[in-house]
Amino acid sequence: MHFISTFCVRRLCLRDRQAVTSSPAPFSVHCTKTSRALLLTLCSMMITHSPVWSQDSEQTTPSKPLSTSSKSAHTPFWFGSYGRVGLSTDDQGGEGQKRQVTPYAPRLIEDNYLELDLGYRAYRGRHGQVDVVTTISAFDQLFHYNGNADAQLALRRMYAEVRDIGGTQVWTSLGSRWLRGNDIYLMNFWPLDDLNTLGLTLGHSGKRHEAWIHAGVSRLNHRSQTQYVDVPSANNFGAESVLMLNRQRLIIASLYERRYSLGKRGGWKWKLYTEYHALPSGEETLEGSFTDQRTLPDDAGLIAGLQLGMWGVGHPSNHLNLWARYGRGLAIYDELGSPSAVNRDKRSWDAEEWRLALAGNWGLSTAHGLSVQWGSYIRHYRDADELSVDYDDRVEGSVVVRPQLNLNGFFTPAVEASAQWSQAGGNHPVTLSTQAAQVYQLALIPAISFGRGAHLDAYTRPQLRLIYAVSFLNDAALSRYPERDPRSQGEIAHYLGARAEWWFGRGGGY
């Protein structure tokens, strides 16, 4: 165990010397003393308590599926993970790159990414049950690939959740977390609700319904929200760094979901979802000064949406979801983004977005385990400026379909076809073309999946897959890339890759 613990820390944090001598990438998270301590703790906890870790470390035979839930009946700890990793090449021998002209597009070609969940049931008794959850995310920086002993780490979830408060169905959570509904897996896209904040949630969960209201904040490390300025020291020589711009975005979200039975095992539901975003005014200090300031006006935004969903009809993994969402102002840019354009008042309120999305999975043939996943959406986006002909405005959408076979409970080959279509609201600034950008992609995906045989479906993970994808781009799509970007050069792009993806033991409100 000591060996594993040491190994873990060395692997994740190996580079005290390199870290201080290499140039950090923007926004990269270094393995600081704090993160080292955090990782060390995490690894130790995993080794000590997680049955999954133990199982994995003992080289479980591939034919024996790993448990999809690590929550142990005997221990209050649990461990979970989502991860994707792989290698790829294009037809020139370089790393394969995706071709994308819409903000949400087929996820087939994606970066490596890891989430590690750690949960602990801190209390269970007559006052309810309390879980604390931590999720650490690591972004695409693999030492064995780029030789950089560096990592982009993010502490994404860190919250406590109390369920069944006082024996009721009321629950609350406090801390940094995400609140997500159903997604379009094939695009890694939550069309309606995908909230990432530091906040407080109060909810009520029943057998047939779910309701919650959430108040959260975010203050991005971005000049529009956060600014430290050196000012003359109060009582000493030199300067002190003062938090001069301190604009938190307040997000108030609410959800109500109602579920109904459909057939023996199926069900359907409807869901209403809203968000309200508010950003107070502030004073930005101009560069090179501690007195010259300009006012950043307050801003606001809202989202309202509806989802209709159906699941479990015919096969447990069958489902169909339809989303409609309207957004306005600040809320369109979500809590981790900033408005790309403003109106004359320098507010984003005039920005609008409509989304309509449809996604699902359907088993077509039980004999060969044929299932079809698909996702599609269309979006109309208009930014806050008053330009009637504006290249930044868009009507765009994407469609992806992935039929998959389950040949022997193990071999799960698939093909995927997708289209992206993006019509700008004005001329391309260089070519002056008004042509819609289009990308079409066809992929062959031989894969092996590991799950319980009877329940093997399109979402069974872990999955190891080979991917060959060919993308076709029109001129407008090519011109979305900078002039000298090699991706602007070829109408046909090839991708050959091998990827693994897993998820298990996701606890705490995923």
Added chain:
Amino acid sequence: MNARPRLGLAARLERALPSQSILSRDPQPMSTLASNRTTVHTAHISLFICIVITALSLIQCTPPSGVDMNYNRQTFVSDWRDEVIYQIVVDRFSDGDPNNNFNVDLRKEASYHGGDWQGIIDKLDYLDDLGVTALWISPVVRNVEEDAGFASYHGYWTQSFIDTNLHFGDLAALQRLVDACHRREIKVILDVVTNHIGQLFYYDINRNGQPDIVFFGGGGPGSGSQNADQSSGLRRSSEWDPEYDSRGVQAFTALGENGLAPVEWVEMPHINRTPPEPVAFQNPDWYNRKGRVTVWEDEGAASFEYRREQEIKGDFPGGLKDLATHRSDVRQALTEVFAYWIKEAGFDGFRIDTLKHQEAGFFDVFSPKIREFAAQIGKRNFLMFGEAFDGNDELLGSYSHGEGVDSVFYFSAYYRVFMNIFAYSGATSEAKRLYDERQAKISEPSLVSKTINRVCRLSCQVEGADPRCASGYDGCVSQLTEEGLPRYSQVAKRQGPTDAQGQGLTTTQLLINFIDNHDVPRFLYSATPALTPSDDEATKTAKKQLGHLRLRNALAYLMTIDGIPCIYYGTEQNLSGGPDPSNREDMWRVGFAQDGQTYRYLKALIQARKAHPALRRGEVVFRWTSEAGDQGAGAGLLAYERVSEEQTVLVVLNTNDPTDETGAERALGQTVDSESQGMAVSFPPGSVLVDVLNGSGEERFTVNNDGRVIIALPPRSARLLTLAP
């Protein structure tokens, strides 16, 4: 990587220009050609996808209208003399779109400040109310972002001749501006630079492949050295902006000169200092490569001819690389890129920058082609006027000969009339003297010979077109040499601007008058007595008020003398900045008030000009001037008639300040001579004249039996007199 040229560049030019473009030599990428074939297939697929998504969303897949390809390019000009031009430095006028405020720093005079084309659209009501009828906007093309701490907010540092400067907007925004102006019958004049590009390359003088401040020389005695034993003759030069060398900038190593210094294009995309576009402009041979102009006056050993050589072939200060505009391919390329803007944005005229830094022969080719192109797309009466920043009236006039520009900025009037008379209270006779000199012959020998050669070469191209060419080119030269050339051509340009009846107009009828512009201090800066630290508030106010009086006095002349008046933005709001960049103030800081005294006075002058055709198109007959040192009631007065077929307007100006040098108040000025005779006018005896500028018209003046009239008016005021109804 050899990146292919940007998609559609050649196509854009081909669409805009009627004939085979020299710029379509841009290598057409094979992939682009191939994509044309695949577009048909993808179009079917996209149609299908569009239908599917439409069915899903009930949202129509309608492509945007984009820029308007069927733009209304009709010219609304019937006679350019009817127009009142308003010059706008776009970055400083009005910020209508905060989203293009990239690199904006309002604290620095030489940074971008955020003005844009949308801002001008927003203020068209204001401009309409003032009465201006044409806008001259600063250059629209993409620029090098900055150099040595100065930004390209002015627009004169071209990097791409056919892309818009996104600080101001995209092509659609530019079209919206021109369209919005045209809807109000306001014309839009584009500022173009044909002489140079931005600082996009350096001369690799020491051949080390990087831009340096280089030192060369040494090995011998030189002046200015501090080495008492043996001075070095060491010279310092910037590879960005070396001094003029008529052989071409020379490379230099430790062993001496090493031939022409190589041209090295720079790739600094963060400040958009990248090779020029279209790519044809990346040919080093398209540049004169002689280094920076160093001689600006006929001083020392520098002859007029040598100064002109430097001005024409040297780089403009700031390392702005001089185009070899004597080359036919460069001429053709420049014609095409600027024709592109007429087609795509619908401009009604060009203001041409740095005219005197190009050989007049360039414009003999450029201008006719532009006129022809404009006419082909329905733009008759396209006006081109150039900026020869020089008080040498002969030099200005030399550009009016041949088939070049239609007009020039009347810098001689700026210096000799607006500055000397209205700002500095000089003799008013200078205005008449300058006017009369238009008919004088050119005396500078090199100007005479070059202009005659040029005129004859053009005139004798078509057999029988010009009687002076009856005995050939040499005969033409002999005849003109013997007769002499007037400073300003008396011949209208072929396909050039005309009056409402289609009669061609000459340069002297189209001279662009101005009291200031973005290259000189504002009039108020020059005309206001300098403030001193010891001035109290009353003194400061008095000085400023005197400046305002002088300004309004100058505006009265500007709006009533022949030619086309051009007002620099903010003049009506009493902006008073000094030399560049202080004279490029943010208009929004002073606001767009319409009740200020200068605003109202200028508006009244414009209205008077519009109401009286004689003020726009009439001949000028000077009736009263005074010399320096004149005494009496008529000293400091200036009077002239504007005479047209329909009417005559008598303009009388009193250029005296309200107080004299001793501080004593001056009496009314009167057009009366030492013999108590009034001013002779062309109005019949007994005519009653009424002032159409000032108020109620109750004040009337009667022409006596001798055809004379005595006009009285206060210091720094003006009267516009017509026959009483």
